[in-house]
Each structure stands twice: as C-alpha cells, then as structure tokens.
Amino acid sequence: MAVNDTFISRGSGEGRPWAEAGLLLGAHLEVARGHRKQSEVVEATGNRVSKSYYSRLEGGEVRIDKPHIVSIILDALKVAPGTHRDHLMALAFEASQEGWAARFRSGHREVVPDSMLRLTSLEEAAAEFFVVDRIAVPGQLQTEAYSKLVTGYTLPASLRDAGLQDVVVGLRAERRSRFAARLAADQPKPRARFFIEEAVLYADFGRPEVLIDQLRILLDIVENRTLPVGIRVMTSRTPLAVAVSTLARLGFRKSLTDAVPDVIYNETGRTGAFHRGSLPGTGEPADPDYTDLDDLVDNVLMRAPGYRDSRRLIENALLEAQLRLR
Structure with missing residues (x-):
C-alpha cells in the first residue's frame, strides 16, 4: 500500500x-x-x-x-x-460554528467526548504537530484495517459495541483524511513529528498481516522526504516525568495581529486535558502544566533516535512480523 x-x-x-x-x-x-x-x-x-x-x-x-x-x-x-x-x-x-466531528457525536457522547471535538478542531488549524503515542500508531497515520483492529482492543468493554466501534473508526478515518488533505494542499503545509513507542511496532493483536501493512505505510512515510512529516521510534526505558499515553503539542500561526497560543493535549487512559501556552506579545505566563509538558516534549526530542535509527527499528519490526506470518 x-x-x-x-x-x-x-x-x-x-x-x-x-x-x-x-x-x-x-x-x-x-x-x-x-x-x-x-x-x-x-x-x-x-x-x-x-x-x-x-x-x-x-x-x-x-x-x-x-x-x-x-x-x-x-x-x-x-x-x-x-x-x-x-x-x-x-x-x-x-467559535460558535460546529466542527466536522460533531456529526459523529450525535447520541455517542461516550465515545466522542468534548475533548475529541476540541482536539479535532484544533488540528484543523495547527501549523505544527508534535505527537507522542505510547499506545498505538498515531491516528493520523493509521490504515483503516489497523484502526479497526486497535479500536476493538482499546475501547472499554462497556463500549465494545459494533455500532460504537464504527463511530470511532469513522471519526479516525475522517481525521486521517483531513490531515492528508492539508499535506496535499498548495497552501503552506503543517509540519509534523510523530514519536512512537517501540513496543507499538510489535503489537499485532493476533493479526500480523494488519501490522505488516501498517509498518509498510510508516516506512513509506519515512522514506518520502518530500513530506513535512517525521517519524521517530522511542526506545528509552527511562520513565517520563509526567504520565502520558498520548500527548500532542499543537503550534499555530504567529502573525503580528492574530498570534494564537500553542496548546498541549495530554491523554492518560480515557482522560484528556488541554493546557495553553502564553498569548504571544503579552508577557502573560503559560499554564504551569503546559510548561511541565513542554519540558517533557523537549526531553523526548533529545532522547529519541534519529531518522536512520528509527527507520532501522521499523524495518526490524516489519521483518519480525513477516516471520510470524509464515
């Protein structure tokens, strides 16, 4: 693929x-x-x-x-x-206009919470993405088959209903295609860096063929140097200073008249929280939690392997998945 x-x-x-x-x-x-x-x-x-x-x-x-x-x-x-x-x-x-994700919300608040409505809306405007995912391949990079597989395993048992799974998978597919559309557009493209836990590359959930296709996509992205997208594999066993399952730092345009503060979204389990940076040009301090998480982002940046080592780690995981399939 x-x-x-x-x-x-x-x-x-x-x-x-x-x-x-x-x-x-x-x-x-x-x-x-x-x-x-x-x-x-x-x-x-x-x-x-x-x-x-x-x-x-x-x-x-x-x-x-x-x-x-x-x-x-x-x-x-x-x-x-x-x-x-x-x-x-x-x-x-x-700020009164409904975002695209609202249509997935109707009657399904339990699987499309307020935090997801806000996150998907912020992603539409972000000029820079920095994403750390320790649970699965980030949603923007998932294949449809991988998304369906992961959703079935990560939804709580109380929500593991075919209809609800379809809602989550549909929302993730739309989120992925909108991110792709921004990368394909003529206007300035968002820059994105995705940091994936090494163990995620080996989690096939009993379906190695699905993982193989997903790993091939990751390699395609890594090798396509025209895309403003970077993928790094996290190998450090040192605990992070703050509990994180998924973290996203979103940066926005910084014009002189309309500078939007950066935001960090931190998700632990099924609980997500947003933390806002300072409004540029005002001297106002950032949210203290934002400062702590921003420091964590810098820490991940320093500890993660570079392009070549990350590519090798993905290739190793792909080879092992192919061997398991034989």
Whole structure:
C-alpha cells in the first residue's frame, strides 16, 4: 500500500475552526481580566454568566453557542468599542460554528467526548504537530484495517459495541483524511513529528498481516522526504516525568495581529486535558502544566533516535512480523 492510498486528499472549504477561535478569544479574555478574579467578572455581568461557564470560556474549552454572551462579558471587562472589541466579537461568532466531528457525536457522547471535538478542531488549524503515542500508531497515520483492529482492543468493554466501534473508526478515518488533505494542499503545509513507542511496532493483536501493512505505510512515510512529516521510534526505558499515553503539542500561526497560543493535549487512559501556552506579545505566563509538558516534549526530542535509527527499528519490526506470518 502506497502513502497516497492512505493519505486521501479531501478539501474542506471551511474557515477558521471553532476551537482555534475559542482558544484565541479565551486568551484575550484572560489578558483583559488582568489581576481580577474570575468571580469578579461574573459578578460584573450581573451573574448572567455562571462562573463555571466563564472559566471554560476563558480556557477556550467550549464552543460558544450564544455569541451575544461574549458582549456582556466584554462590558464587564470594560473592553471599549473599537477594532479590538470587534475582533473579539468576530472570534465569538467563529467559535460558535460546529466542527466536522460533531456529526459523529450525535447520541455517542461516550465515545466522542468534548475533548475529541476540541482536539479535532484544533488540528484543523495547527501549523505544527508534535505527537507522542505510547499506545498505538498515531491516528493520523493509521490504515483503516489497523484502526479497526486497535479500536476493538482499546475501547472499554462497556463500549465494545459494533455500532460504537464504527463511530470511532469513522471519526479516525475522517481525521486521517483531513490531515492528508492539508499535506496535499498548495497552501503552506503543517509540519509534523510523530514519536512512537517501540513496543507499538510489535503489537499485532493476533493479526500480523494488519501490522505488516501498517509498518509498510510508516516506512513509506519515512522514506518520502518530500513530506513535512517525521517519524521517530522511542526506545528509552527511562520513565517520563509526567504520565502520558498520548500527548500532542499543537503550534499555530504567529502573525503580528492574530498570534494564537500553542496548546498541549495530554491523554492518560480515557482522560484528556488541554493546557495553553502564553498569548504571544503579552508577557502573560503559560499554564504551569503546559510548561511541565513542554519540558517533557523537549526531553523526548533529545532522547529519541534519529531518522536512520528509527527507520532501522521499523524495518526490524516489519521483518519480525513477516516471520510470524509464515
């Protein structure tokens, strides 16, 4: 199977993804709040916004289904009429649009949680991906057969229902094809580096033929030096400083007028959390958890083998899988 057989090109024709708009809006709200407590802002709205909702809004965690609420918050923050306020209201309306993953959500919240809606939306806008996966081949690189196989093994028993598995596999397929479309587009392509635990290369779940096809795809990607995609195999047995099953650091465009803060998504088991970096140009500190995870990313970078050694490790795993099939 060639790289192009997995990386299907599909144009989206969409504007700014809702999670990017929400992320940028939330960062600006936090800067505008300054040293005031969130509860003070809520009180200044006449309690027309709950503290929990405002906290999630400031964290960029929620799609804004009622953009007019942001106008009330801006009044409470004393953001004066003008270009900046107009920009924040435009972000609020952009953050109200549903992302593509929402259609997989209908009636299936248990397998398509809020964190996945947000992650897939942020991925649509990211200019740089740094992904660490210790459980499976990262979703953006999975073949359809591998995705189905892994989903059957990684879903909890309570959710291991044929219909729910199909939802997860369908969402992963769409996620993969959208990433591929961005790589195939004429516009600037996202840069991506994927770090995969060595043990993942040997996990065939009783289907070595599926793993063989998946490993061949990884080798195709490694050998295609025209793709802005790097794959490294993690071999260090030293524990990471923070518990991680899947980690993704997403970097966004950094224009002078619309610089979006970076985000790190950390998933442990079935629990995922987002941590936002600082808003460029403001001097605001990053989330402390972001700082810790960013340091972990740098640590993985330093310890992972280079291109040639990673390629050799994938080839060794492929050879062993082929021997098991005989």
